[in-house]
Amino acid sequence: MMKKDNTIISDVQAPVVELKHVEKYYGAMHALKDINLSVKKGEVVVLIGPSGSGKSTLCRTINRLENIKSGEILIEGEKLPDGGKELAALRAEIGMVFQSFNLFAHKTILDNVMMGPVEVLHRSKTEVEKEAMELLKRVGVDSQAHKMPSQLSGGQQQRAAIARSLAMHPKVMLFDEPTSALDPEMIQEVLDVMIELANEGMTMIVVTHEMNFARRVANRVVFMADGAIVEENTPDEFFTSPKTERAKEFLESIKGHM
Amino acid sequence: MSRQISVRDALYETPGKNARKIIMASTVISIVAMVLLLCLVIKIFSDNGQLDAKYWSFFMRSTTWRFIGSGLLGTVEASLLAGLTAFSIGFVFMVMRISFYKPLQFIGAACTEFTRGVPTLLFIYFFFLYVPKMGINLPSVWRVALPVAISASGMVSELLRSGVNAVPKGQREAALSLGMRETMVFTKIIFPQALKYIVPALFSDLVIVVKDTTFSYIVNFPDLMQNAKVLISNYDALLSVYLVVAVIYIIINYLLNTISVTMAKRGGKR
Ligand SMILES: Nc1ncnc2c1ncn2[C@@H]1O[C@H](COP(=O)(O)OP(=O)(O)OP(=O)(O)O)[C@@H](O)[C@H]1O
Ligand SMILES: [Mg+2]
Numbered sequence: 001m002m003k004k005d006n007t008i009i010s011d012v013q014a015p016v017v018e019l020k021h022v023e024k025y026y027g028a029m030h031a032l033k034d035i036n037l038s039v040k041k042g043e044v045v046v047l048i049g050p051s052g053s054g055k056s057t058l059c060r061t062i063n064r065l066e067n068i069k070s071g072e073i074l075i076e077g078e079k080l081p082d083g084g085k086e087l088a089a090l091r092a093e094i095g096m097v098f099q100s101f102n103l104f105a106h107k108t109i110l111d112n113v114m115m116g117p118v119e120v121l122h123r124s125k126t127e128v129e130k131e132a133m134e135l136l137k138r139v140g141v142d143s144q145a146h147k148m149p150s151q152l153s154g155g156q157q158q159r160a161a162i163a164r165s166l167a168m169h170p171k172v173m174l175f176d177e178p179t180s181a182l183d184p185e186m187i188q189e190v191l192d193v194m195i196e197l198a199n200e201g202m203t204m205i206v207v208t209h210e211m212n213f214a215r216r217v218a219n220r221v222v223f224m225a226d227g228a229i230v231e232e233n234t235p236d237e238f239f240t241s242p243k244t245e246r247a248k249e250f251l252e253s254i255k256g257h258m
Numbered sequence: 259m260s261r262q263i264s265v266r267d268a269l270y271e272t273p274g275k276n277a278r279k280i281i282m283a284s285t286v287i288s289i290v291a292m293v294l295l296l297c298l299v300i301k302i303f304s305d306n307g308q309l310d311a312k313y314w315s316f317f318m319r320s321t322t323w324r325f326i327g328s329g330l331l332g333t334v335e336a337s338l339l340a341g342l343t344a345f346s347i348g349f350v351f352m353v354m355r356i357s358f359y360k361p362l363q364f365i366g367a368a369c370t371e372f373t374r375g376v377p378t379l380l381f382i383y384f385f386f387l388y389v390p391k392m393g394i395n396l397p398s399v400w401r402v403a404l405p406v407a408i409s410a411s412g413m414v415s416e417l418l419r420s421g422v423n424a425v426p427k428g429q430r431e432a433a434l435s436l437g438m439r440e441t442m443v444f445t446k447i448i449f450p451q452a453l454k455y456i457v458p459a460l461f462s463d464l465v466i467v468v469k470d471t472t473f474s475y476i477v478n479f480p481d482l483m484q485n486a487k488v489l490i491s492n493y494d495a496l497l498s499v500y501l502v503v504a505v506i507y508i509i510i511n512y513l514l515n516t517i518s519v520t521m522a523k524r525g526g527k528r
Contacts, residue, residue: 063434063435065431065434065435085439088434088437088438088439089437090437091434091435091436091437092436092437093437094435095435096431096432096435098428098431098432100426100428101428102426102428102429102431102432103432104429104432104433104447105429105451106447106450106451106454115436115446116436116437116438119438119442119446120436120437120438120442121437161432164432164436165435165436168436168437
């Protein structure tokens with residue numbers, strides 16, 4: 001039950017992820033309003049907020065699965081490229097884990113994990129396979145390596161999806177509600193993998209309502225409502241005595257669900 | 259989030275108890291009806307003297323069957339060429355339609371609608387009457403295979419597009435997140451899955467291609483239909499020859515359908 005105070009968070013380096021005055025619209029709908037967020041190396045930031053508050057949108061703008069209207073997104077101090085080869089290369093360094101796993105349905109678990117390093121980074125197959133098997137072992141699905149994704153449980157699929165992201169050696173991992181599509185008994189096995197990652201010093205941005213996860217490993221909780229960041233706080237303080245009314249209401253509304 | 263429903267699940271529901279009873283009953287009724295109809299046809303035939311030996315005896319000769327066989331080979335050759343060509347052209351149309359360039363999308367859509375809307379026969383006439391005038395001399399098999407392929411390409415393009423659209427959006431997003439470029443996302447992730455969805459439907463569309471190759475007689479390509487016409491004029495036996503040829507076509511298309519159904523079942527198990 002150790003909190004991740006053992007990792008050194010450096011102040012001299014540029015933040016791994018930085019958002020400055022980011023505005024995002026879906027048509028007329030103002031989805032992100034003047035978002036400013038900075039995530040340092042080794043930090044774990046939990047994004048929390050009511051449904052429709054823009055958590056997924058925020059996550060997805062970071063690797064440009066969604067385009068923004070104005071503002072800046074910087075990865076290690078570099079501006080996010082507009083597209084083409086440069087954007088692809090940058091995305092390769094940002095891991096993303098989805099609510100619905102999104103494992104490639106026509107490939108085995110092992111091939112899913114190998115695909116990125118082999119096809120995108122052009123690394124040798126034998127070398128990648130060895131590493132992929134180690135990763136699968138680490139997340140506990142090595143015995144399923146040669147099965148198709150649909151033959152695995154949700155929890156196993158999500159752990160494999162995490163391994164697929166890790167195979168790219170990402171600078172930062174984005175998690176968009178990684179456990180909300182899972183049956184309750186599978187949630188913990190996925191959280192355990194994420195906790196281990198956090199403790200190893202991975203920089204993580206995690207959209208989740210799992211309070212225990214936030215309390216154990218998050219350096220910061222970022223509370224969003226109606227497309228804006230309403231409160232940034234330490235997990236302890238956020239869950240026990242939030243600063244804003246909006247956060248109090250929200251915590252009240254999700255009590256009992258956690 | 260709800261589970262992804264596959265195209266197959268949405269299209270074919272496993273029949274329940276009542277549905278099974280209805281299916282059984284209608285199967286029995288249709289078999290009885292077909293047998294009765296067959297008896298009626300035979301009766302009409304014999305009343306009109308169509309069962310006389312002169313209309314059937316030449317089927318005892320091996321040369322007749324060799325001739326029918328070579329026609330069958332022609333049909334198979336034209337169908338395969340037309341099918342593969344239709345797939346290639348349809349693929350190009352589909353890629354244009356899903357491309358990121360508006361003008362290309364428009365051209366793809368226009369080609370799809372045009373080839374779907376124009377009857378095969380018009381394409382046949384175009385290739386038979388007009389193309390040679392432009393000084394282009396196609397081998398006779400292509401004079402039927404190419405127009406049939408063009409006519410089927412719009413249908414194939416639509417089918418391919420429906421397959422591509424059926425692949426869940428998350429597959430593309432996951433691939434992009436790994437750093438793949440759009441082309442790779444399409445060739446490695448989207449298209450293989452799309453193909454898996456639609457291979458059964460592609461095989462059943464091949465039935466239409468096979469039937470369209472019967473226009474061969476117009477361009478004098480010796481397919482099954484053309485050779486049947488030769489037999490008819492040689493032996494003055496219209497009904498018997500057409501009957502035999504029809505049965506052969508039914509068998510070909512039944513086989514294609516069986517392949518399609520088997521593939522659909524196998525694909526569904528995944
Ligand atoms: N592709 C889209 N097109 C139009 N509107 C969208 C799109 N995606 C999201 N939105 C809208 O933007 C707002 C923010 O959505 P987002 O998915 O980011 O919220 P969220 O905080 O992740 O919610 P949830 O907890 O339900 O996942 C919502 O009002 C949503 O309806
Ligand atoms: Mg969301």
